Amino acid sequence: MSSGVLAPSSAAASVRAAAGRPAPEVLRSLGVDPAVGLSTDEAGRRRVTYGPNAIATHHARVLTVLWHQLNSPLLGLLLVAATASYFVGEESDAVIIGVIVVVSVGLGFVNEYRAEQAAASLHSQVSHEAVVLRGGVFGRVDVTSLVPGDVVELSLGEVVPADIRLVSVVRLECDESVLTGESQPVEKSTEVVDGTATLADLTGCALMGTVVHAGSGRGVVVATGSRTEFGAIATGLSTHQLDTEFQVGLRRFSMLLVRVAGALTTSIFVINVLLHKPFLDALLFSLAIAVGITPQLLPAVVSTSLAAGSRQMSRRKVLVKRLVCIEDLGDIDLLFTDKTGTLTAGRIDYARAVPAAGQRSDDVLRWGLLCAESAPAGAGGTVAVGSNPLDEALWESPATAAVRESLTAHEVLGALPFDHERRMLSVVVRDGAGDLHLVTKVAPETVLERCVDVAPETRAALDAEFAAGNRVVAVASRPVSSPRAPEPADEHDLRLRGLLVFLDPPKPDAAAALGRLAALGIRVKVVTGDNAVVAAKVCRDLGLPGDAVLTGSDLDALDDEHLIDAVTATTVFARVSPEHKARIVRAHRHGGGGVAFLGDGVNDALALHAADVGISVDSGTDVAKDAADVILLEKSLDVLADGVVEGRRIFANTLKYVLMGTSSNFGNMASAAGASLFLPFLPMLPSQILLGNLLYDTGQLAIPTDHVDPEQLRRPSHWDIAFIRHFMLLFGPLSSLFDFLTFGVMLWAFQAGPDLFRSGWFVESLATQTLVIFAIRTRAVPFFRSHPSLPLTLAALGVVLVGAVLPATPLAATLGFAPLPGGFFAALVVMVVAYLVLVELGKRWFYRPAAPPRAGVPTDLGNRFVRRRAARFSVAATSTRPLTRPLRSRHPRGPRPPGANDAARA
DSSP: OOTTOOOOSSHHHHHHHHHTSOHHHHHHHTTOOTTTOBOHHHHHHHHHHHOOSOSEEEOOOHHHHHHHHHOOHHHHHHHHHHHHHHHTTOHHHHHHHHHHHHHHHHHHHHHHHHHHHHHHHHHHHSOOEEEEEETTEEEEEEGGGOOTTOEEEEOTTOBOOSEEEEEEEEEEEEEOHHHHOOOSOEEOOSOOOOTTOOGGGOTTEEOTTOEEEEEEEEEEEEEOGGGSHHHHHHHTSOOOOOOOHHHHHHHHHHHHHHHHHHHHHHHHHHHHHHTTOOHHHHHHHHHHHHHHHSOTTHHHHHHHHHHHHHHHHHHTTEEESSTTHHHHHTTEEEEEEOSTTTTBOOOOEEEEEEEOTTOOHHHHHHHHHHSOSSOBSSTTSOBOTTOOHHHHHHHHOGGGHHHHHGGGGOEEEEEEOOOTTTOEEEEEEEOTTSOEEEEEEEOHHHHHHTBSSOOHHHHHHHHHHHHTTOEEEEEEEEEOSOOSOOOGGGOOSBEEEEEEEEEOOBOTTHHHHHHHHHHTTOEEEEEOSSOHHHHHHHHHHTTOOOSSEEEHHHHHTSOHHHHHHHHHTOSEEESOOHHHHHHHHHHHHTTOSEEEEEOOSGGGHHHHHHSSEEEEETTSOHHHHHHOSEEESSOOHHHHHHHHHHHHHHHHHHHHHHHHIIIIIHHHHHHHHHHHHHOSSOSSOHHHHHHHHHHHHHHHTTGGGOOOOHHHHTSOOOOOHHHHHHHHHHHHHHHHHHHHHHHHIIIIISOOOHHHHHHHHHHHHHHHHHHTHHHHTOSSOBTTTBOOOHHHHHHHHHHHHHHHHGGGSTTHHHHTOOOOOHHHHHHHHHHHHHHHHHHHHHHHHHTOSOOOOOOOOOOOOTTHHHHHHHGGGEEETTOOSOSEEEOSOOOTTSOOOOOOOGGGTO
């Protein structure tokens, strides 16, 4: 490396030092030629020196996962109690409790570690790239492979991948709110600024994590990773991620159990002490009750479900940024989606040119070809990679080949890039005769407003194309006298040259996909920048109601109160801005329920942030992928439906464990508390309670494999703590009823002493607690109308068998058991069958009212945008994706103009 290279020892020293020096001097100090960039070998050497351009690593950490399992107050108390038991001479109890704790922690560790590995695998599949000049060739590289000295191009909608000293700009503006909190974008230049300036005043630099709001630019990387301004902020934040609605529900459920366990534990301990039972036995027993009522392996069951679900969803081309987002995806009941590529084929084909009065088709084509967002790669060639689909369709169409050959005599002198405020693209062109022309194109309504003398027949032709559902671009021009780059003030008094018509037909499978979403209880609404007539026509063709359409101007006329009613009754929203999209989403969220937004463009980012679940596609813009929670590898509503079904399946299986744990655990522990009041001995030893809980939980690890009834997949499922509490208060006492029946059988029929009594209740409670899964897992009649999975069936039966034979094994004496008489097992079969029948009757009564579950709206937390964006600048320890891939072509004349969402252009 050159000895004159800037040493980015800190964020402040590097980017501020670069801002205070002329760009050519910064390039020299970094040892890089702006026309060539770094060589691949030199970039590799610098990466060794500076490390990856990352502010965090993402991989499964053994010690972190282990700490999650050990970080439990109840677990700590059990270990203390086991230690005390050992020192007072109860060595066998101490050893048994210790073994059970170790096995329980081990099971939880294995499952959570597998889930962390699954999350790391997902992370490695979501790529973030930047356009970099290396060895004189532009290519896309992973953002984590950038090094100081890399020459980077910035385009509309991209997240700035490092701290960059700008070398050239074309009306570049950056949204720096993630760093400064300032909502207005900052205009950038290449001028030198005072090195002591604040972040907001560093106009000569583009800072990592900010977003290109308008224009384009090129610059050289001066700082990477944690040495950037953004890195310094992000690394100082807590790494705790945003809670999803699923996590909030789990936390509320845990608090419910804490309150119940606290009440039971305290009362049992006090009562046993008052009854003059041994203090240590009373303490251990009450602690075991607390552990017994807690579904210890709930995190393991959830982790297993989510890890298996993530692998299944990945096979179905759905990636989630965090595993818990799978649950939230299944919770949605309303989807906002764009039109292009989702409802339509997304393969835009040029159809024809419609010249204005007095113009020729070839003239319209020539000006339309020249007014492109990326400079042509040569006569007869194509525009550069990164162009919008309309330009690519125009340049790649065989129908335009002859006109493309005639462009060699024309020269594009400057461009005014597209932005979402102007909704136009303009260039200044010198023709073969040396005359200068301002050429403008994009949305017909916008262009026509700036044209003079538009013939009525042209407007009629435009309306006809819209009515047919075609995409249309208007092309206009006027003479200019100066060869400078155009300004917005120049876009006036234009003369319409004509219309360019493109075809983007509905997808053949879109109607079926919409029907599938409807069957899942998901309403679909279309939000597009396209023309209202075109959007309505496509929706009607696909069976969506498209008669009532709200446009951006309609939304502007509504206050928030009236907006809620208006958007609720509307299916199609057209010619809307990014702010309109976010406002629409927020209006629907006001009524509750899960709202998802599917979008892949720059102008979708605000709405993606506003939705409960943001969904983008792998080919989407950087900003869209950053804002999204879920990434689709294929832009298809069918793929999305697969993800929703998987999310609902996982939620349904998780809820099975929760309902079982709260009902049967509550019933059994309540029985233990009641029995301790009249029995002269403890109804079950602490080690036996923990052993039964461990066996029960181990069998439930197969729940994630269970089938889910189709009825449960047809509607969103929400966390409802009141529902869970009512379920517990009904089915818990049913379990206790048969526990007390067992007490009577053991005491009066078999004259049982302490060991035999505990053996009988251990087997009965384990059997009823485990087998009740077959009734609870479905609202239908089990085995006849709803079949459990084979792994779940084998696991449940296996646990019951192990519990039944334990009292007859050599371990019985150590565990405090005694062999059970044959008559007990006959009574057990009768009690279990009667219990399951009673549960089935109770289930029918409980589910009789069809009240829908309550919906909740998650609360956003502070620093959400910094944490979300920081995720893109992290590396997976086992990532195998390539760090570099070449572009098809790149014209070296200057910064690439923006590749904005094309829906707003036609």
